[in-house]
Structures are given as C-alpha cells and as structure tokens.
Amino acid sequence: MCTIRYMSEKKLHLHPHHHLIDRSQRERMSGHHSMVVWLTGLSGSGKSTIASLVEQMLFAKRRRTYLLDGDNIRSGLNSDLDFSEKGRNENIRRIAEVSKLFTDAGIIVLTAFVSPFIEDRKKAREIIGEDDFLEIYIEASLTKCEERDVKGLYKKARAGIISDFTGIQSPYEAPENPDLRLNTERETALICAERLVHLIEEKISS
Amino acid sequence: MCTIRYMSEKKLHLHPHHHLIDRSQRERMSGHHSMVVWLTGLSGSGKSTIASLVEQMLFAKRRRTYLLDGDNIRSGLNSDLDFSEKGRNENIRRIAEVSKLFTDAGIIVLTAFVSPFIEDRKKAREIIGEDDFLEIYIEASLTKCEERDVKGLYKKARAGIISDFTGIQSPYEAPENPDLRLNTERETALICAERLVHLIEEKISS
Numbered sequence: 001m002c003t004i005r006y007m008s009e010k011k012l013h014l015h016p017h018h019h020l021i022d023r024s025q026r027e028r029m030s031g032h033h034s035m036v037v038w039l040t041g042l043s044g045s046g047k048s049t050i051a052s053l054v055e056q057m058l059f060a061k062r063r064r065t066y067l068l069d070g071d072n073i074r075s076g077l078n079s080d081l082d083f084s085e086k087g088r089n090e091n092i093r094r095i096a097e098v099s100k101l102f103t104d105a106g107i108i109v110l111t112a113f114v115s116p117f118i119e120d121r122k123k124a125r126e127i128i129g130e131d132d133f134l135e136i137y138i139e140a141s142l143t144k145c146e147e148r149d150v151k152g153l154y155k156k157a158r159a160g161i162i163s164d165f166t167g168i169q170s171p172y173e174a175p176e177n178p179d180l181r182l183n184t185e186r187e188t189a190l191i192c193a194e195r196l197v198h199l200i201e202e203k204i205s206s
Numbered sequence: 207m208c209t210i211r212y213m214s215e216k217k218l219h220l221h222p223h224h225h226l227i228d229r230s231q232r233e234r235m236s237g238h239h240s241m242v243v244w245l246t247g248l249s250g251s252g253k254s255t256i257a258s259l260v261e262q263m264l265f266a267k268r269r270r271t272y273l274l275d276g277d278n279i280r281s282g283l284n285s286d287l288d289f290s291e292k293g294r295n296e297n298i299r300r301i302a303e304v305s306k307l308f309t310d311a312g313i314i315v316l317t318a319f320v321s322p323f324i325e326d327r328k329k330a331r332e333i334i335g336e337d338d339f340l341e342i343y344i345e346a347s348l349t350k351c352e353e354r355d356v357k358g359l360y361k362k363a364r365a366g367i368i369s370d371f372t373g374i375q376s377p378y379e380a381p382e383n384p385d386l387r388l389n390t391e392r393e394t395a396l397i398c399a400e401r402l403v404h405l406i407e408e409k410i411s412s
Contacts, residue, residue, distance in 0.1 A: 020262055066311040097282045102308075
C-alpha cells in the first residue's frame, strides 16, 4: 500500500526529529480518517453507554477506535487533579491533548466526559482542530438523570457527600450548536449509537 | 476475526463503564501485541534518529506504532511543565500514563526522551507494567554528544543560556540493566535500529 524507503542516515541526522511516518500514512493503514468524537452531557445522560455501543459497531466494521473516559483518565493521567474549576479545566485540556495524539496515530477517539463548560469544550476544539472535532450532545433532563442515578452520585451530591457536582452545585452549559444532539429520553441508546455511527462514517470516509 | 454481538441495553445499563472492546481485541486487530519501547540517553545520543528508523521498519511490516517525543509532548500535553526536577518527574509520569493508554489501544509506543533519572524510569515501568515495558539505553559519551550537538543545546548550556541541562548542570543516570544497550558511537543508527526491531518483533509476536 505505502512504499517506505529508509532515508539515508545523513538526512536523518539533519532532521532527527522529523516524524517520517505521518498521520496520513497511519490513516491509510487504518483504512479510514481519524478524528475526535467528543460526547458531552450530564452524569447519567448515557455518554458511556452510547460510546461503548458505538465502539462495538465501529469495531465490527474494523475501524480503529479508542475510548477515553473517567475509568482510564481519572485513575491515571489525571489522578493528580481535583474537581475544582481549575482542576476541571486542566482535566479537559489534557484529554484534548491526548485525543490529538491519538488522532495523529490514525485512531478515532471517543471521549465520554461531562465536560460541562462551553469555554473548555471550545478550547478542546481549538487544540484538536476544527476539522477533526465532532461535538455530540447527549441530552437528558436533570430529573431523568437523577432518577437513573446509575452510580449513586446524585444521591451523594444531594446529601452533600460530593461537592461541585454538575447539575446540583455546579452548572452544566449545554452546547448551542452541537454537531449532533442525541436525546436518551426519547430514543434508545441503540438508536442513538446508530445515528452517531452514521455521522462518524460520513466523516471518516470523506 | 472477532465476532462482536451487541449486549442488551439492560446489561449495558448495569455496567455502563465496562469497555466491551478490550486490549486483546485491539491487539488482534493490529495483528500483534502492543507494548512500550522506552528509549533513554543523553541529548544527541541518537534516540530520535533510531526511533524514526524503527518506526519506518515496523511500518513496512504493517505494525501499528506511535512515537512520543519532545516534538509532540512538550508542545502540547506537557507545555505547562518546566525543566526543574519536579517538572521533569511529572513530564515522565504523564508520558508513562499516555504510553499506557496507547498500549491499551493496541499500539506499539516508542518514547524518545532523555529521561535521566533511574527513579523516574522505574516509576514509568511500574505505571506501564513490567511485561509491557522495554528499557533501551541509547549510549554515547558526553564528549561525543557534545561534539554532535545537533540542536546546539550543549553550546547554549555551556554558555549558561540553558540551565538544568542533562550532562552539563544536571546528571544523567545510566540504566544498570537495560533490556537492550545500543552504542551509537560504535554502531551506525541503521544497525542499532535493526537490532531494536529484532527485539521488538520477538516480544510482540510471542
């Protein structure tokens, strides 16, 4: 598919930091374009559920994907950050930077974080680049999310055990013009995932 | 290759954060195991040159790789860190955490950083996991590296324009038992790269 010839060592010596294998070659090896699919929404809105379904559907089509979420980010790279506004800003900045690296590696990145602030998501879009960024609003009312309370976090927030919890003590700023809006009260997670896969397929094949 | 069936939404709802596509599936899609190849050595020892050659050789074999180095890390994810000891510790910690994510994504990660402290490299190995970590010592004498001075950094360090420069004002702690030692004074970069590819191929195919 791609013919690679080793550059002479002399040439390499002159430009030792030039990455000779670049994004377009990695994308070609993947068989599709890479990009970042940024899911935002309240805790319990269905971000991780949809992201997991989307990953399974894309995997079945042999797409290269990776999912960044609280499980693999908060416990590792961002374990030093708290949930203050400053901590949250830095959390989103690092996720955006890591997503950019994965995109450069030819991978479709799905991110599933509340990411409540418009300004932070705007910054993420700037870091990643307009062309590689899809903002997906996973929509469900606070009432519904609190009713689901999958991880019991709303209960803890109401009891004051958790502070700065989005929707309770901290605001959620909904996207005004998301690339896609998926309402998990009106549609099943499976339908939502299918709609998102459709959008991703359009973008990565173009 | 892998048959994926969508789990029922009910099941997903019960374990919304369980990543259903896991590392072993991604490795199968890659066609090989994933791991971290950690290059350490003085500035000018040849880390980036060898890493670039290794990437080209692995790419030609259709291996999935990604290279982390100063170019894509210091300008992005770690742009907030300085070169103090604390800043350097955190630099290495984040690189190790990001490498771990790439390994989880089924990618062979090459890292090319001076990473001068034994303690930091030990921590990186702990974060990434013993089985997924290869420490490669890119060896060249300080005299030789300073003579090469590819980026003019030694000159600046000697002139006091750069402080905390490894080899001049800050120590380099050589690995005692690296998985591979490549001496770039005695062997060409191409030979070194071939030896490293041989080791990687052994590890990722087993």
